[in-house]
Amino acid sequence: MFEASRLHKRFGQHVVLEDVSLRFEAGRLSGIMGPNGAGKTTCFNLLTGRYAPDRGKVTFEGRDITGLPPRAIARLGISRSFQVMNLFDDYSALDNVRVALPETRARGLSMLGAFGGETDVLARVGLAGKENVKAKSLSYGDRRALEIGVALAARPRLLFLDEPTAGLGTEGTARIARLIAQLKRSITIVMIEHDMKFLFGLADHIYVMHWGQVIAQGSPAMLRANPWVQRSNLGQLG
Amino acid sequence: MLLRTKGDWLAGWAPAPMLATFALFASLPFWIKGVGLYPYLGVEVMIWIIYALGFNLLLGYGGLPSFGHGAFFGVGAYAFGLAQFHLAPNLWLCLGAAVLAGGLAGALAALFISHRRGIYYALLTIAFGQIFWFVAIKWHSVTRGEDGLLNIRRLPADFGFAAFALDKLEHLYWFCFALFVLVVVFLWRLANAPFGRVLSAIRQNETRARFVGYHVWLYKWLAFVLSALIAGLAGGLFALAQQSAYPNVMSLHQSGIVVMMALVGGGLLSFWGPVIGAVLFFLARDLLGAYTEAWLLWYGLLFMAIVLFKPEGLAGLFHVRSKPAA
Numbered sequence: 001m002f003e004a005s006r007l008h009k010r011f012g013q014h015v016v017l018e019d020v021s022l023r024f025e026a027g028r029l030s031g032i033m034g035p036n037g038a039g040k041t042t043c044f045n046l047l048t049g050r051y052a053p054d055r056g057k058v059t060f061e062g063r064d065i066t067g068l069p070p071r072a073i074a075r076l077g078i079s080r081s082f083q084v085m086n087l088f089d090d091y092s093a094l095d096n097v098r099v100a101l102p103e104t105r106a107r108g109l110s111m112l113g114a115f116g117g118e119t120d121v122l123a124r125v126g127l128a129g130k131e132n133v134k135a136k137s138l139s140y141g142d143r144r145a146l147e148i149g150v151a152l153a154a155r156p157r158l159l160f161l162d163e164p165t166a167g168l169g170t171e172g173t174a175r176i177a178r179l180i181a182q183l184k185r186s187i188t189i190v191m192i193e194h195d196m197k198f199l200f201g202l203a204d205h206i207y208v209m210h211w212g213q214v215i216a217q218g219s220p221a222m223l224r225a226n227p228w229v230q231r232s233n234l235g236q237l238g
Numbered sequence: 239m240l241l242r243t244k245g246d247w248l249a250g251w252a253p254a255p256m257l258a259t260f261a262l263f264a265s266l267p268f269w270i271k272g273v274g275l276y277p278y279l280g281v282e283v284m285i286w287i288i289y290a291l292g293f294n295l296l297l298g299y300g301g302l303p304s305f306g307h308g309a310f311f312g313v314g315a316y317a318f319g320l321a322q323f324h325l326a327p328n329l330w331l332c333l334g335a336a337v338l339a340g341g342l343a344g345a346l347a348a349l350f351i352s353h354r355r356g357i358y359y360a361l362l363t364i365a366f367g368q369i370f371w372f373v374a375i376k377w378h379s380v381t382r383g384e385d386g387l388l389n390i391r392r393l394p395a396d397f398g399f400a401a402f403a404l405d406k407l408e409h410l411y412w413f414c415f416a417l418f419v420l421v422v423v424f425l426w427r428l429a430n431a432p433f434g435r436v437l438s439a440i441r442q443n444e445t446r447a448r449f450v451g452y453h454v455w456l457y458k459w460l461a462f463v464l465s466a467l468i469a470g471l472a473g474g475l476f477a478l479a480q481q482s483a484y485p486n487v488m489s490l491h492q493s494g495i496v497v498m499m500a501l502v503g504g505g506l507l508s509f510w511g512p513v514i515g516a517v518l519f520f521l522a523r524d525l526l527g528a529y530t531e532a533w534l535l536w537y538g539l540l541f542m543a544i545v546l547f548k549p550e551g552l553a554g555l556f557h558v559r560s561k562p563a564a
Contacts, residue, residue, distance in 0.1 A: 048449065074451035086446040088439045099439045100450045108436045108452060109460070111428045114250065115435040154450060 001026040001188055002078075002158055007046055007056035009039075016042045017212045020056075024158070024205075029184045031199045032192045034209035040192045041083060043209070044162050047190075048080045049073040060158070075105075079156035081147045083163040083192070087135040093146055094131035097121045100153035125149040125179060141172040148179065152187075159183070161191040165198060173198060200224075255510040256426060259287075263415055267408070275524060278479075281411055283520050284418040285475045290499045290512035291425050292468025297497070298505035298512075299434055300461040301441030303360040306367015307496055309347070310466040312374060312488030314340040314473025319387035319483045320380070329393040329404070333474045340470015341463055343370065348462035352455050355444070367493050374485040386484025390477050404478065414475060421468065428464070429509050437461050495519065498541050504551025511553040518552075 002024040009017040017039045024030045032040050046053045052067035059065065065073055088096045098104055101117045122131055125145040135146060144164065151159060165173045173195060180202055183189060193199040199206065200220040208216040208229055216228045223229045266280040289311055296302045317339035321332040347366040351359055374381045392404040395413050402409040428434050437457055440447045448454050477483045486492060503515025519537065526533035548554055
């Protein structure tokens with residue numbers, strides 16, 4: 001469904017990604033893990049159009065999308081959430097989601113029409129009843145849920161989630177885990193995650209990155225047996 | 239969302255502050271002399287409210303600080319006069335020329351600035367404002383330099399079935415009021431239509447707007463063009479009312495006044511902020527101005543006090559904060 005082959009990216013002298021190839025199959029939840037600075041988020045930024053790769057190719061459903069701007073990639077049905085929250089803070093939860101609806105996007109230049117649109121996204125991410133609360137007044141856990149909600153509102157076929165549990169405690173993480181388990185039934189998901197227990201419980205296929213390269217990949221079961229992964233403390237999952 | 243009930247319809251098309259504003263200006267000719275002021279003041283204030291509301295589309299909704307907006311007001315004023323002198327003395331043509339010229343000048347300037355944000359955006363708008371101002375002063379054969387265009391006529395408003403001589407103040411007032419109503423309703427709808435909401439979303443988070451699929455540059459460009467169109471219209475009306483067009487309206491100082499109106503009134507928080515700001519400005523000019531030459535000093539101090547203590551502006555006093563649900 002989505003394929004990145006031989007991506008290279010450097011910022012100045014600093015090589016951030018080197019020869020990274022990834023493949024995300026439709027209907028699966030793929031994970032990307034690795035220590036801080038491994039290049040995971042940069043990788044997401046290349047895949048979703050924030051930066052263009054120096055070399056390499058990105059294709060989505062057979063179409064070359066290398067170097068397309070974020071808006072063009074979003075319009076193909078690819079959505080993403082952010083590690084550091086990126087919400088429309090002055091808007092209510094409902095308006096945050098409404099702005100992201102494909103219908104709103106299609107008539108965004110309408111100057112006299114009404115702004116609105118019905119959506120069940122808030123209920124799906126557990127924010128029912130909080131439609132009219134401003135994004136900035138929501139609790140941290142609710143904001144993380146809304147972060148995913150805004151990405152979902154675009155009704156993506158492929159959803160990139162950048163550390164959806166960043167900063168959350170056990171309870172908050174469990175809530176997001178339930179949500180993602182439910183989402184993966186209908187959407188192809190790619191997720192960056194630090195919390196290995198969380199990732200191993202949800203993912204079908206995982207890429208392990210280190211120093212800007214993919215050092216291992218496979219199913220969670222395979223990775224548990226991988227010596228590289230075990231050596232980097234990932235094997236202690238039990 | 240469809241506007242279902244009568245209450246929704248009213249809130250969507252004619253909310254209370256709009257009705258209050260219209261009531262104020264519809265009744266103004268009948269009491270203004272009674273309080274020691276004069277009807278022409280109403281014309282001036284309406285023109286500046288049009289200008290300030292259009293400006294606030296950019297500042298308040300788009301978060302785009304344009305500090306050289308007087309340029310487009312001035313271009314509109316000159317276009318009104320020049321169209322009258324060189325094309326045809328027809329009011330509609332002249333106003334159309336004012337709107338078009340303001341919009342074209344804005345479209346051109348916006349090409350160079352719409353990929354910028356914050357201080358860079360502000361500095362570039364100042365630069366463009368200065369360029370237009372300089373041209374107005376130096377291009378003597380067209381603009382008559384520092385004197386400006388004099389003897390602009392108040393052309394009759396010909397509606398086909400009836401014509402009104404606008405050199406009669408009463409007619410001028412109601413003509414401006416009619417346009418004022420149209421522009422205010424249009425801008426209010428615009429602000430609450432998908433375009434205005436998306437523009438505001440871009441102000442809140444440009445990155446996210448991009449990743450949701452919006453062409454951010456296009457929205458910022460269009461916001462500038464619309465705002466310049468409105469400024470051009472206000473400038474055209476100004477030339478009509480003042481019967482002249484001069485470079486002073488394009489100066490940095492004049493451009494600053496509209497920024498103050500928007501901010502003092504609370505344009506960052508409320509669509510209606512610039513209305514309060516413009517009314518207050520002219521009241522300060524005429525009431526304080528009657529006592530002291532230094533009225534602008536007091537208005538400036540008020541501006542500073544508001545920025546210090548009530549940064550969201552006077553509209554913040556009336557604004558009901560939305561409470562988080564329990």
